[in-house]
Amino acid sequence: MYFMTLLKVAVYSLLSNKLRSFLAVLGIIIGVGAVIAMLGIAAGAKAQVLSTISAMGTELLIVRPAQRGSGGVMTGTQQNLTVEDAEAILKEIPEILQVSPAVQGRGQVKYFEKNSNISYVGASVTYFPIRAFEIEKGRVFTDTEEERLAHVAVLGPVTAETLMGEADPIGETIKLNGLNFQVIGVTKAKGDQGWFNPDDQVIIPCKTAMKHLLGVDYVREIDIQCRPGSDLMAVQDRVVSLIRKRHRTLPDMPDDIEIRNQAEILNTASQVTRTFTVLLGTVAGISLLVGGIGIMNIMLVTVTERTREIGVRKAIGAKDRDILRQFLFEATLMSGLGGLIGVGAGVGAAKAIGLLTSFQTVLSPQSMLMAMVFAASVGIFFGYYPARRAAKLNPIDALRYE
């Protein structure tokens, strides 16, 4: 009953000054809306980055030659990694599930009158599982085909469409830098990753690429997939010491290879997205704080306007805490309603951003709940001072107030 009267008085007080109440909570609406939209964008960015990284493959280590240079000037990469290094890594280190040497080049691919400038990868059969490529149509090449330097190719779906359109590419012959290759498979689409598109490339056997296209006896990288659950850092150290031994690197010389560790990439990426989240959240939080000041301002006006009412309430027996509770309740009601409208606005804004821009947005119920709770706390925090001022009014002065 007491609560109902409290609610009724608070609602009346808000409704009797609709425009003023609305303007007072506008700050909260914008603040909560901004928090939700911003956290939505941040969560979307994080999800995108994580899916990009896991599309690279899991438990992945990439061994590349160290960059050669002195005094900060890079003069190129060394040409020291070999297919035999890859085989040795697989043989010597038990935590490693599979490896694939890989080379890369750009070239012209041709199919009848259609042609396209694309990048191609020469790799082992194991490259597909290591880099999380799945086969949509056809098959991957076999070990025998690789040993025989067979001219077979697996196309990315985008490449296949560019060259053959809707037609079935399996069994067709394409020309890569003037050499004939038979198409034996098409990979499943992974989606554009921003800096390169794994769906627009041609994958051919490693040795074929080395001998017939590039004319080299070294590889560009060795991709390693560790057994699930193994310590990537420890495996990385073992790979480094194995390669040092194989390359007869003197103890006082720096490593001639460098290893990119997927866990590290993941770590960096989540640090970046965390920073992003904190930054966006802080900016949005500040607007929520400004909204709170708006509420405080209007509550101070309300307390002044209702001084006489406060006097009457005290005269008929309201204690200081009854008055405090009433004004605190009004402030919280106001910011809570603002928060509710703000959640709606924020969800709408996040959806609109997701539809109209290239940003992905992910809305989580937690962020909505958090924004609501935060908004209500802002109401309590900024409502406290005006409410306390009301509670501490001297009843005689309040009753005499005109």
Next chain:
Amino acid sequence: MIIEIENLTKTYVLGDTEVRALDGVSMGIDDGEMVAITGPSGSGKSTLMHILGCLDAPDSGVYRLAGENVAGLSSDRLAEIRNLRIGFVFQTFNLLPRLSALENVELPLLYGRKHDAKEQAAEALKIVGLENRMHHEPNQLSGGQRQRVAVARAIVTNPAMILADEPTGNLDTRTGEEILALFHSLNEQGRTIVIVTHEAEVASQCRRSIHIRDGRIANV
């Protein structure tokens, strides 16, 4: 005696000058009395009323309300005393807008955390003859009806004393007389009523009047 005061003093500082609003006031009011407190403006009449109503505390002296010395109590305890022992009636009615007559009368019971507030409030409104106006808001009521609601609010907690401050000041003569008649009938039912007024006519209707001048009681 329901009210007993001894040697009350109260001094205000206005700028550089000290104003002795009450300068050693002693008096008593018996249970069931109807007393007027009169005096010109600036006499200390309002100060005395504020202290009697537990809205203000004296600088020195003793004030016993229903046997309890209320000088020097905490503001929470004073709020409780105002809630339970004193019913205020103001010149300007001071009802809360947008609350119905019933809700206005309920308010002291809600602050006192009483049960059956609605029933008791309805009962009080019946006593002042407004059982048909319970759900009207103050702006739908005439001045006399508003003051009746205020009286109902004052008696709803069954207080030791009803303290009315110029209760007829904002009413026309006839409505004012009706309100005074209401006070008389309440007094006949045994309620103690203290009316603060500067109108001799109102004071003459009370059985006793206490005249204040320059912070002292001029007659006893």
